[in-house]
Amino acid sequence: MASKLLNLVALSSLAIMAVTFGPASTNALSTGHVHMNRHIDHAPIAKRKRDSSKRCKVRSSTLSSATHSSTAKAETTAKALAETTSQAASTKAATTKAPAKTTSASSSSSTSGSGAAGTGKFGKKGSKICAAWGDGNDINSLKAFKTDHVVGLYDWGVDKPDGADALGYDYWPMLWGGSSDKISAFEKAMAKDKFGTIVLGFNEPNEEGQSNMDPETAASLWKQHIEPQVAKGYKTCSPAMSSRPNGKQWMADFMKACDGCTVDYQCVHWYDIGFDTLKTYLTDYHNQLGLPILLTEFADQNFNGGAQASSSEIFQFMGQALEFIDNTDWILAACPFGIMHDLQGVNTLNLLQGSNGSPTDLGYMVINNSY
Template sequence: MASKLLNMVALSSLAVLAVTFGPASTNALSTGHSHMARHIDHAPIAKRRRDTSKRCKVRSSTLSSEAHSSTAQAQTTAKALVESSSTQAAPATTKAPTKTSTPSAPASTQGSGAAGSGKFGQKGSKICNAWGDGNDLASLKAFKTEHVVGLYDWGVDKPDGADDLGYEFWPMLWGGSQDKIDAFEKAMSKDKFGTIVLGFNEPNEQGQSNMDPETAASLWKQHIEPQVAKGYKTCSPAMSSRPNGKQWMSDFMKACDGCTIDYQCVHWYDIGFDTLKTYLEDYHNQLGLPILLTEFADQNFNNGAQATQDEIFQFMGQALKFFDETDWILAACPFGVMHDLQGVNTLNLLQKSSGGPTDLGFMVINNSY
């Protein structure tokens, strides 16, 4: 009986991993990661509400030098950000060698966000808002706590009052269309506009920015790389959790010869904390870069059962704790601060129709795990 139980557990574990890392299946995931139903172009949504070797060179990260050491070293270093009970990923691979100098703090010459406080990326300061409420100042204030560091809106329409409230704004070049490029270039000509430039939104998805790695690398060199000289940090194109994302990112890094990539952006939608943890560790091992998780939710896009409310709260508590205890997680943005999650299980909502946080939103912005 015991052996049968162990076999069942093993098979269940393999099934979970297969959903995230296995080949694209014929279900909705294979037609655009199936969160296409929700994942239409986010930037216009926010705007409507507002207006009515020569590998990529990797700059020093914001994290301590222990970020790419082994788990044992991290646990014995007093300055390590990871608690001894946390589970760490393997050391950084040689695919993206880092400089040997001591990493510096994030650039604080842009905007008035938490980077200037020296807390960004450290325990208790890793929440960011994936923002869909435009210039709703009351909501903007309601979702800003000492734990919430960054804010982005899938574009360059920085909400009024973001700087005064202490948000770091992270402008994004969403895709390669001329209107996106023109809006990005115009916004980036402003002084003190933001702190981290985010790369393209899910270019591995046909329903999103949808471009091949070589095209993305060319656009990066033309429009994102020049921002480095202005003091901006950079975050890679954000992969969806579709299995083709890892290969796309690998090809992009090869094509982006001479590019400066400070952080790696990724998205994740699936069920259960263990699946998220495995996914993030796998991506971190690929390049050894600090990770910005710019979208995530305990959401099933594979036609299976959705998580219950209790399961979502349990998931979020485990995730928040993991982010705090993992030095290579720079920040994480639950999807999303908006009234309509566009196809995502509404139990994941962070915002009430009245504008303030739901119980789940309150848990997130107060880092209450």
């Protein structure tokens, strides 16, 4: 009897140890002296929230520019797209010329796209904010975050929110990674007429916790699934590199492997502390290929184990960033991370959305471009 009791105690202890010391969920990957990057597949966030979000009434005191009628916004968008079609050829020559080493990858870029790129709303002062969207079909939030300054929207996938077109958002579908389910969803969505305007490439393929693929595999998938979209009038943005130093070499290898591919813009992500660091980072990336930059994720966030920025520092950073983005002609648009309630390990002082679904004070600053 005593022997059985001892065995039961031993088994219980082992069970407790297994629970205590099992693998912990991880939001970041240490890269030593540089950034740590999230192990988060963002695409399911929006999908999980589709049709299930409940929000309080949107604060309206400072959102006068967000209350335009859906019809007016749709007409404005259609007009901008029509104007851009006739302007795209000349703009392409002026804004997307790459150095000799990458000409083969970018010289075939379409000049008759659906109108997103570098012209019309995009690339113009005051109209360069895009929404990194995690709220699915939450129509109240869609309305609350749409102003004349917020022109683009993407959701790390192809789950375009209902009402996005009517509100005047320019939707950017993404082929997140190379798995069969991602590819299948992407192809199904892209078969729809006028589904979006800019196709975004793979999400942080230089990261093990993200789409995680070598440049040659990415180039092959690009040729199979993204390049065919150019003939439909889409512009294209490169795979989005994380802040890890290996990103630049990965991108150089991708452009070499994707010889003959159409790459109109360069997508990048940035997480660090301070505006000067961001400015240097973006300038360096632009100089690498000479392509317009689409900054699809950024936040004043320390992933190196040091102190995080204070609220006042974040507001100062955002003001400087908005002004730089606004006045830099080679930046197409920028999407602060992110319009969602859970920033997945990012300093919550960077939140753009409050618990009731409406913009935070920082969010109001961003969507109203009030630097």
